[in-house]
Amino acid sequence: IEKNGNPAVIWLHFQECTGCSESLLRSSHPTISTLILDMISLDYHETLMVGAGHQAEKSLHDSMKENQGKYILVVEGAIPTKQNGIFCKVSGKTAMESLQEAAKGAAAIISIGTCASYGGIQSVAPNPTGAVGVRDIVKDKPVINIPGCPPNPYNFLSTVLYYLTFKKLPELDNLGRPKFAYGRKIHEHCERRPHFDAGRFAKAYGDPTHAQGYCLYKLGCKGPATSANCSVQRFNDVGAWPVSIGHPCIGCTEPDILFKTAIAEKV
Ligand code: SF4
Ligand code: SF4
Ligand code: F3S
Incomplete structure (x- = not known):
C-alpha cells in the first residue's frame, strides 16, 4: 500500500x-x-x-x-x-x-x-x-x-x-x-564483430578458433537479428554476457522465430 x-x-x-x-x-x-x-x-x-x-x-x-x-x-x-x-x-x-x-x-x-x-x-x-x-x-x-x-x-x-x-x-x-534498451541489435556493439567483418568464425566449441575469440555466428549466434543491449550493458556488474564467455546469443529477447527455434533445436 x-x-x-x-x-x-x-x-x-x-x-x-x-x-x-x-x-x-x-x-x-x-x-x-x-x-x-x-x-x-x-x-x-x-x-x-x-x-x-x-x-x-x-x-x-x-x-x-x-x-x-x-x-x-x-x-x-x-x-x-x-x-x-x-x-x-x-x-x-x-x-x-x-x-x-x-x-x-x-x-x-x-x-x-x-x-x-x-x-x-x-x-x-x-x-x-x-x-x-x-x-x-x-x-x-x-x-x-x-x-x-x-x-x-x-x-x-x-x-x-x-x-x-x-x-x-x-x-x-x-x-x-x-x-x-532494445533499440539496437546486439551485433552492432559485439566485441567479436571485427572477427565477423574479417570472416573469422569459431568452428567448434573448445577448438583454437573458439579460444581465440572468433565470431560465434557459425555456432548459431542470433546476435545480428536480436534487439537488446547485452553487448553494452552486460550482466552482474562484472562485464560478462553470453557472447563474451563463448556462447552464441540465442535471441532470448525475441519472440517466436529466434528464441523458440533456438530452444526447440536443443530439445
Ligand atoms: Fe555478431 Fe554474434 Fe558474431 Fe558477435 S558473435 S559479431 S553478435 S554474430
Ligand atoms: Fe525469467 Fe521466464 Fe527466463 Fe525464468 S524462464 S528467467 S521466469 S524469462
Ligand atoms: Fe542477450 Fe539473451 Fe542473447 S542475454 S546475448 S539476448 S541470449
Whole structure:
C-alpha cells in the first residue's frame, strides 16, 4: 500500500522459473533493498514477501483496492490458456483470472522476462498448456515488455525509474520494448564483430578458433537479428554476457522465430 508517497507495486508469478526475480536481486545500482524500501512499496511478491496464505492474499487485495488505478503491476511468467488455464493456479484462481483481476486497477503493466512478454520456453511447440504472454490477454492497458531470459535487471530498473521520474512510459518499439534498451541489435556493439567483418568464425566449441575469440555466428549466434543491449550493458556488474564467455546469443529477447527455434533445436 502506498507508503511515504512511494507507488505501490504488485508482482504476480505465473508459469516461470523465478530467474527474472533472482536476476533483479543481484542488481547493485540501485540495490533491491533501496528499490523496495525507499522507492516503491512492494505490496505483493511471492518470492520476497514474508506473509503467506490468507495474510498474503489480504495484502494483495488491500493494495489493489486502496491503490485502484495507481499501482504498477509486474508480471513474471507466462499465462496458460488451454483447458481454461488450469495449469497454473494460485489461491484457487487461474493465472488468467488473477491477471485479469489485477490488470483492471493497474496504471501500467510491466511484463518482466520472455515468459511474460511472449510465452517463453513454456510456449515452445507443441505448447501443451497454451502459454501466452500478458499482451495476448490484456488489451486495454499499456503493457511494457522487458524480455530476456532473464532480462538484464537494469532494463527493468531503468523502466521503473523512468516511470517514477517522468510519470510516463518510455518510448516503446512495436513489440512493446523500451527503445533505450532494445533499440539496437546486439551485433552492432559485439566485441567479436571485427572477427565477423574479417570472416573469422569459431568452428567448434573448445577448438583454437573458439579460444581465440572468433565470431560465434557459425555456432548459431542470433546476435545480428536480436534487439537488446547485452553487448553494452552486460550482466552482474562484472562485464560478462553470453557472447563474451563463448556462447552464441540465442535471441532470448525475441519472440517466436529466434528464441523458440533456438530452444526447440536443443530439445
Ligand atoms: Fe525464468 Fe527466463 Fe521466464 Fe525469467 S524469462 S521466469 S528467467 S524462464
Ligand atoms: Fe555478431 Fe554474434 Fe558474431 Fe558477435 S558473435 S559479431 S553478435 S554474430
Ligand atoms: Fe539473451 Fe542473447 Fe542477450 S541470449 S542475454 S539476448 S546475448
